[in-house]
Amino acid sequence: xxxxxxxxxxTGDSASLGKMMAGIGRDARAAARxxxxxxxxxxxxxxxAMASAIRAGKAAILSANAEDIAAAQASGMTGAFxxxxxxxxxKIEGIAAGIETVAALxxxxxxxxxxxxxxxxxxxxxxxxxxxxxxxxxxxxxxVTADAGALCLKSGNAAxxxxxxxxxxxxxxxxxxxxxxxxxxxxxxxxxxxxxTRDRAAVGAMLTGLDGNIDVIVPRGGKSLVARVQDEAxxxxxxxxxxxxxxxxDRAADLxxxxxxxxxxxxxxxxxxxxxxxxxxxxxxxxxxxxPLIEMLIDAGCEIRGDKDVQALDARVKAATEExxxxxxxxxxxxxxxxxxxxxxxxxxxxxxxxxxxxxxxxDAATAKKxxxxxxxxxxxxxxxxxxxxGGEFGFGAEIGIATGRLHARGPVGxxxxxxxxxxxxxxxxxxP
Amino acid sequence: xxxxxxxxxxTGDSASLGKMMAGIGRDARAAARxxxxxxxxxxxxxxxAMASAIRAGKAAILSANAEDIAAAQASGMTGAFxxxxxxxxxKIEGIAAGIETVAALxxxxxxxxxxxxxxxxxxxxxxxxxxxxxxxxxxxxxxVTADAGALCLKSGNAAxxxxxxxxxxxxxxxxxxxxxxxxxxxxxxxxxxxxxTRDRAAVGAMLTGLDGNIDVIVPRGGKSLVARVQDEAxxxxxxxxxxxxxxxxDRAADLxxxxxxxxxxxxxxxxxxxxxxxxxxxxxxxxxxxxPLIEMLIDAGCEIRGDKDVQALDARVKAATEExxxxxxxxxxxxxxxxxxxxxxxxxxxxxxxxxxxxxxxxDAATAKKxxxxxxxxxxxxxxxxxxxxGGEFGFGAEIGIATGRLHARGPVGxxxxxxxxxxxxxxxxxxP
Numbered sequence: 001x002x003x004x005x006x007x008x009x010x011t012g013d014s015a016s017l018g019k020m021m022a023g024i025g026r027d028a029r030a031a032a033r034x035x036x037x038x039x040x041x042x043x044x045x046x047x048x049a050m051a052s053a054i055r056a057g058k059a060a061i062l063s064a065n066a067e068d069i070a071a072a073q074a075s076g077m078t079g080a081f082x083x084x085x086x087x088x089x090x091k092i093e094g095i096a097a098g099i100e101t102v103a104a105l106x107x108x109x110x111x112x113x114x115x116x117x118x119x120x121x122x123x124x125x126x127x128x129x130x131x132x133x134x135x136x137x138x139x140x141x142x143x144v145t146a147d148a149g150a151l152c153l154k155s156g157n158a159a160x161x162x163x164x165x166x167x168x169x170x171x172x173x174x175x176x177x178x179x180x181x182x183x184x185x186x187x188x189x190x191x192x193x194x195x196x197t198r199d200r201a202a203v204g205a206m207l208t209g210l211d212g213n214i215d216v217i218v219p220r221g222g223k224s225l226v227a228r229v230q231d232e233a234x235x236x237x238x239x240x241x242x243x244x245x246x247x248x249x250d251r252a253a254d255l256x257x258x259x260x261x262x263x264x265x266x267x268x269x270x271x272x273x274x275x276x277x278x279x280x281x282x283x284x285x286x287x288x289x290x291x292p293l294i295e296m297l298i299d300a301g302c303e304i305r306g307d308k309d310v311q312a313l314d315a316r317v318k319a320a321t322e323e324x325x326x327x328x329x330x331x332x333x334x335x336x337x338x339x340x341x342x343x344x345x346x347x348x349x350x351x352x353x354x355x356x357x358x359x360x361x362x363x364d365a366a367t368a369k370k371x372x373x374x375x376x377x378x379x380x381x382x383x384x385x386x387x388x389x390x391g392g393e394f395g396f397g398a399e400i401g402i403a404t405g406r407l408h409a410r411g412p413v414g415x416x417x418x419x420x421x422x423x424x425x426x427x428x429x430x431x432x433p
Numbered sequence: 434x435x436x437x438x439x440x441x442x443x444t445g446d447s448a449s450l451g452k453m454m455a456g457i458g459r460d461a462r463a464a465a466r467x468x469x470x471x472x473x474x475x476x477x478x479x480x481x482a483m484a485s486a487i488r489a490g491k492a493a494i495l496s497a498n499a500e501d502i503a504a505a506q507a508s509g510m511t512g513a514f515x516x517x518x519x520x521x522x523x524k525i526e527g528i529a530a531g532i533e534t535v536a537a538l539x540x541x542x543x544x545x546x547x548x549x550x551x552x553x554x555x556x557x558x559x560x561x562x563x564x565x566x567x568x569x570x571x572x573x574x575x576x577v578t579a580d581a582g583a584l585c586l587k588s589g590n591a592a593x594x595x596x597x598x599x600x601x602x603x604x605x606x607x608x609x610x611x612x613x614x615x616x617x618x619x620x621x622x623x624x625x626x627x628x629x630t631r632d633r634a635a636v637g638a639m640l641t642g643l644d645g646n647i648d649v650i651v652p653r654g655g656k657s658l659v660a661r662v663q664d665e666a667x668x669x670x671x672x673x674x675x676x677x678x679x680x681x682x683d684r685a686a687d688l689x690x691x692x693x694x695x696x697x698x699x700x701x702x703x704x705x706x707x708x709x710x711x712x713x714x715x716x717x718x719x720x721x722x723x724x725p726l727i728e729m730l731i732d733a734g735c736e737i738r739g740d741k742d743v744q745a746l747d748a749r750v751k752a753a754t755e756e757x758x759x760x761x762x763x764x765x766x767x768x769x770x771x772x773x774x775x776x777x778x779x780x781x782x783x784x785x786x787x788x789x790x791x792x793x794x795x796x797d798a799a800t801a802k803k804x805x806x807x808x809x810x811x812x813x814x815x816x817x818x819x820x821x822x823x824g825g826e827f828g829f830g831a832e833i834g835i836a837t838g839r840l841h842a843r844g845p846v847g848x849x850x851x852x853x854x855x856x857x858x859x860x861x862x863x864x865x866p
Contacts, residue, residue: 257862264864384860406853408841421840427817429690429699
């Protein structure tokens with residue numbers, strides 16, 4: 001289906017790798033220029049054709065995936081890793097449907113977000129335009145190939161994809177379907193390129209920005225991948241290293257609501273970045289709220305690592321270490337402690353948090369307002385579960401990730417955040433005095 | 434007025450410089466946290482007090498400036514350099530009035546820029562919050578000390594200022610007035626810090642981000658300063674390296690309007706980044722429009738470097754080299770050429786431009802629309818002078834600079850662009866299914 005790819009195991013020759021990567025960068029930049037001007041309808045036709053090609057290519061994708069799975073098993077990979085890597089009919093239908101969801105989103109490109117008229121009669125518009133070229137570096141989740149490619153295309157950006165080496169065959173098969181969609185809609189195939197080598201030096205090349213031909217890098221994967229990208233990238237990165245997510249149960253919290261929210265925030269899915277990792281309970285509510293919350297979590301199968309107050313409640317509570325308060329478990333474990341009111345909760349979150357997502361449960365409006373104002377996180381919630389930290393739940397339709405950096409994108413990164421803007425000024429001969 | 438400063442010539446000891454810079458970063462971060470929560474009224478009281486302190490401290494500022502001027506003259510500095518460095522009563526009043534202009538701006542912090550309600554009843558707000566800590570590295574224009582400090586304070590950001598070593602005494606005297614204003618309003622003095630050493634290694638330390646305690650760097654100065662900052666900074670930079678600004682005169686341009694706009698765009702002030710550097714004339718209008726435009730510019734004292742068509746018009750036109758088309762003269766010189774219509778003009782700008790500001794003069798709406806859509810610059814204008822590329826002219830009140838990067842800030846960077854955002858979510862017990 002696709003043009004022949006170079007050896008996926010690399011040439012072993014850094015000069016030829018550099019030359020290849022530079023060419024990928026130039027092709028992406030040229031494609032980005034075409035995509036920036038592509039009408040919404042053409043991009044959506046490409047996305048629909050991609051979804052069809054994914055469905056039509058199911059057998060080929062499953063067969064490629066079986067090769068990846070066999071290789072992973074042979075090298076002794078674990079259950080969770082294989083789960084993420086493995087595709088089946090349902091997952092492939094999910095990939096196709098995901099592309100269609102992106103197609104149905106409003107096109108951000110060309111949207112006028114502000115406009116005003118100057119005293120001299122000039123009108124100024126601020127209009128969304130694509131960012132340019134987005135590099136996505138991800139681990140062995142083949143579905144990211146389609147998710148990221150579709151989001152970049154919708155927002156008018158060219159994508160350079162570098163998937164985990166363990167999902168090479170699956171990602172290539174999915175990429176072939178994306179390429180077919182681009183071709184059917186008459187868009188440049190270089191709009192979504194996949195690095196055709198497993199050579200790890202290709203990642204290093206991407207992180208340098210390919211001579212200015214990558215505008216932003218999005219890492220998708222575990223903490224070590226994100227840390228490497230954040231440390232080494234010479235271009236902006238949209239990412240979050242971790243989500244040390246807090247739920248603070250205030251003295252004015254309704255106990256039933258607190259239980260519902262804490263249980264959902266911690267246990268709905270423990271492996272997502274919006275899962276709660278620390279429970280803080282107001283000392284003024286400890287006598288009434290703490291024990292029921294802790295017992296509920298233990299009953300739900302959650303391990304508790306607590307401070308002295310929490311340990312005193314139940315023999316099953318382990319002692320929390322200083323490190324525990326900074327830990328993103330991504331598992332059925334929570335650190336729990338008692339704090340002296342909302343100010344102490346805010347100070348704790350400032351000290352130990354990761355500026356990702358934090359919530360307060362309270363019926364007191366002034367306390368909620370203080371928490372929402374002072375906690376310096378991308379997402380702050382009042383009386384709602386932290387597991388809403390997700391582009392889909394925000395109504396963005398889809399997200400390429402969640403960012404905790406402060407520049408440009410923060411929180412769920414959807415198609416709007418994959419754009420920048422320019423100013424269009426219209427006059428009738430105005431000159432500056 | 435200020436706390437004692439360390440030797441401005443540095444310790445010559447890189448360990449102690451590193452320690453000092455790290456302390457400045459930590460102090461700035463702590464101050465930023467206080468500033469983020471400071472009410473608009475308190476920040477404005479500080480700004481008013483700063484303006485008063487500038488006026489009251491005029492004698493001290495002029496005396497400090499005289500020291501800088503004497504040192505610059507002794508080291509053989511040129512006229513233009515001395516002009517930028519020299520302060521007088523009018524310039525000092527301008528600095529004070531500039532701070533008052535910033536005080537009068539709407540406070541961006543806390544502004545809700547979007548809000549919506551989810552089907553489950555949760556409300557989501559996107560609210561502006563400060564970026565954090567902004568590092569400003571500037572050359573010998575002492576007024577930047579006040580301009581940048583005031584803009585950062587207004588937008589709730591801490592500022593770390595590093596001025597040109599030739600303006601050290603002037604900048605310190607102005608900084609003392611800013612510090613007095615902060616103190617009078619009860620804001621932390623570390624909200625606006627000035628690096629108290631001329632040691633150039635301090636700039637290198639800022640470019641590394643001071644252990645994550647600088648969120649963005651803004652260079653203010655010539656091309657070599659901006660280039661160094663862009664090359665070496667490990668944190669985001671808001672800047673433009675140069676403005677290779679084009680005016681394209683289309684076949685459908687009114688000649689009188691074209692003359693007015695071209696003259697203003699090139700000659701109003703030749704040293705600003707929005708000054709036109711290249712004139713492109715549609716071949717279909719060359720016979721009527723080219724000669725009057727070129728003669729007008731020559732009569733106004735502008736040197737013309739032209740392609741063959743332009744050279745054929747007038748013996749005073751020099752031949753444009755390939756390099757001329759890429760040159761920001763910042764002087765009374767323009768490169769001029771004939772192109773085959775709007776598509777060729779767009780292609781020329783894509784090839785030679787700097788994504789800063791470009792304009793079209795035409796009475797044809799479809800041609801204007803194409804130009805505004807396809808030219809990938811921060812600012813694109815139709816029938817107006819490129820010298821409007823300025824935050825004040827946009828109605829932003831003041832700007833810290835103009836950015837040609839694509840991330841976060843683009844075009845004039847005013848107080849709004851010195852903020853980021855967070856999401857505030859309010860529920861009544863919602864959990865994620």
